Amino acid sequence: MIKEALPTTLDLNDLSSSSANPIIRIADFGCSTGLNSIQAIETIIQCLLDLIKPIKQPQIGTLEFQAIFNDLPTNDFNTLFANLLPDRRQYFTVAAPGSFHSRALPSASLHFAYSSFTLHFLSRPPQEISDESSLSSTTEVVQAYSAQFRRDMDAFLSARAEEMVGGGLVFIVVPGEPDMVHDSQTTIGSEIELLGSCLGIISKAKVESFNVPIYFPSEKELKQAIGQNGFFHIERIQTLDHPKMHVTFSTLESRSLYLRAAFEGLLHRHFGDELDIDDLFHQYSLKVAESPFFLKPESHETITFFVVLKRKMYVEN
Structure with a gap:
């Protein structure tokens, strides 16, 4: 998916003009401890290298990469970093512990953000449902969860907007529901x-x-949350039909x-x-x-x- 999306959404001129010796920073928000995070980071880097090869501008040849792994402070980062293979690694690594619903990195320092199967986890259950007298139906409970998802999505996007350079890309994989379910x-x-x-x-x-602080949005809800935030253009949003992408x-x-x-x-x-x-x-x-x-x-x-x-x-x- 990333291999298909990068060539059509990336402006290589932005990478080459950022500085005389640019460092491209790629962050996975909600990295956990598995190999999926490392594979995603390395896929992005390899795609960038493949795109840059045909370009002869000397400043692009000096690119360096930094991979940033973000998750809660309780995450087992030791296990994550133990899975890194130094002999094939083409990037520098750093951990950035903290909630992905808030800032984790300096302003305008990030070029690519990635988040897979994390944004359906809410920062908290909706406050309304802790008061049983305030909600009288299943519909109201679902609406409360939907509102909490919008608040959390706005917080996530606003934090990334502060951290990212203009033209930076965010890749999101999130479980959801059909609009009518x-x-x-x-x-x-x-x-x-x-x-x-x-x-x-x-x-x-x-x-x-x-x-349970989990909510699966519909495509309509995703688009509304992104549009209301206002910091990002939607370059692509698609439903994945491949069986491996279903839980x-x-x-x-x-x-x-x-x-x-x-x-x-x-x-x-x-x-x-x-x-x-x-x-x-x-x-x-x-x-x-x-x-x-x-x-x-x-x-x-x-x-x-x-x-x-x-x-x-x-x-x-």
């Missing part, structure tokens, strides 16, 4: 309910106060591991020692085994969007 119809919504049904030994009040798993183990990776930290913070995490996901696996709905790709309504944004030049703001 309600939240209660999605697989993830049903799956969270199934996981919640395994919390039987926890007090009802404690369970009911656990609100589907064919085995109980892979399904359970995926959900545990996503929710274990949240569960620990909310329930503490009251909850036996191992037993919770064991019970969850047993329930999935009884109902193979979640292991069938055709049962999954969640889709994936690929978005390319270009930072407007500062005179346009």
Whole structure:
């Protein structure tokens, strides 16, 4: 996807004119600890090198690259950096711990931003749903989550706008929903309910106060949030139909591991020692085994969007 998008959205003149010895900075926001982040960074760098090769301007030949890995301070950056291979690395690396909903880098220092399967995680559950008397229907709950997503998306884009040079590119991969699908119809919504049904030994009040900070936007919501922010042009937004881009798993183990990776930290913070995490996901696996709905790709309504944004030049703001 990045290989296809870069040649049509990148202005190489911007790279070559930034300084006599330019450093191109690429950041992954929400990098986690896996190899996907490294592969994305290296793909962007290799694409840039391939695009630059035919150009004979001497200043472009002096380009250097810096890769910036951002995630919460609790992220295991040691594991991430242990996966870097020095013999093939063509860039310098740095960690930038902190929330991707706020500034992480100096002003006008970033050329490329990347964020994959992170922006559906909200900074917090909507404040409205903590007060049960303020919301009277499922529709109002969904609207509260939608509003929180817009606030968080605006915070993310505003932070990146401060950090990026004019003309800089943002690549976003985010799970979402078809425009006409309600939240209660999605697989993830049903799956969270199934996981919640395994919390039987926890007090009802404690369970009911656990609100998952996740929201899957529609394409319409994505476009509205980006447009309202105003700092970026939408260069491309497309729904990914490739099966590998859908969050589907064919085995109980892979399904359970995926959900545990996503929710274990949240569960620990909310329930503490009251909850036996191992037993919770064991019970969850047993329930999935009884109902193979979640292991069938055709049962999954969640889709994936690929978005390319270009930072407007500062005179346009």
